[in-house]
Amino acid sequence: MQRLGQIRWITSALWIAVFAGILLSWWMMYSMAVDMDLDLIGRPGPMGEAMRNMDPRMDMYMPMATFGPLFGMWAVMMAAMMLPTLVPTLRAYDDLIASANGTPMGWLGVLLGYAVMWVGFAALITAVQLVLLFSGIxxxxxxxxxxxxxxxxxxxxxxxxxTRIKDICHGVCHSPMSYFLGHWRTGFIGGLRMGLGLGAFCVGCCWGFMALGFVGGVMSLLWMGLATLFMVVEKLPDIGRYVTKPMGVLLIVGGVAVMVAPLILKG
Structure with missing residues (x-):
């Protein structure tokens, strides 16, 4: 009984650390937006507009055209947006600490494995952004x-x-307990392996909403908030499966509208 009480204290501390990390990452994104002279929806002020119109091929040092600072921004953004979506998964593992042989170290392993996959994606999308930037896109x-x-x-x-890929990846994200039961491993290394697997499926499920930052503005807190809210809702057990395809319809309609609107205005 005493050991169970110690475990609960440890997991409670880990939960506090996760929520503190979420708050810290959002505060860091807000601070970066302020430093770049952007408002909450990503609209630039005078200094931000000047930065927006800079040529990345200029000789002067520009952080947003350099891999290191840009990767740091995307890594913080991954923490701000994806840690909230991990809460149901960590809660499912938390239940297995009480009912099976899960451990706080296994819980931590799941968290770190998940983070590794999203940090890897942050590096990939950083490279993509630099290619798009230097191509003028x-x-x-x-x-x-x-x-x-x-x-x-x-x-x-x-x-x-x-797509079928979305269905498979969303199915895993939507029911992490099923994933745990089918891929159960004990201890920190076991949790890490499961976290890597869950993170891979999560990247496969949600990569598109990260890429949409190139439409709404990668530093737009409004876009970040809406995308995070949708990804959290999409993973809720009772309603998640009902929002995926309607969102697809809205995105397609929105894409057509964005492409057609300039033609209509010119006409």
Whole structure:
């Protein structure tokens, strides 16, 4: 009984650390937005507008055109947006501490494995952003310079919502307990392995909403908040499966509207 009480104290401390990490990462994103002269929805002020129009091929040092600082921004963004979506998964493992042979170290392993996969994705999308930036497809703030590209990206992510890959990945994210029961490993290393697997499925499920930052602005707190809210709702056991395809329809319609609107205005 005393050992169980000690375990609960440890897991409670871990939960506090997770929620503190979420708050810290959102505060860091807000601070970065303020430093870049952006408002809460990502609109630049005078200094931000000047930064947005800079040429990344200039000789002067520009953090948003350099891998290290840009990767740091994406890594913090992954923590801010994806840690809240991990809460149901950690809660499922928490139940197995009481009912099976789960341990606090296994819980921590799940968290770290999940984080490793999303940090890896942060490195990948950083490289993608730099390619888009130096190709002139996005500006220095990571916002698409072409309505054609923005619309096509919205449509592509919308269509992905109807694919078999999305169904498989969402099924795992939607029911982490089933994943644990089918891939159960004990201890820290076991938790790490399960966390890596869960993180891989989560990246497969949610990558599109990260990529949509190039439409809404990668530093837009409004986009970050809406995307995080949807990904959390999508993983809720009772309603998650009912929102995936309707969101796909909305994204496709939005993509078509973004592409067609300039033609209508010109006409």
């Amino acid at each position: 996005v500006d220095m703030l990571g916002i698409a310079t072409s309505t054609l590209f923005a619309g096509a990206l919205l449509i592509a992510v919308g269509l992905f919502q109807f």
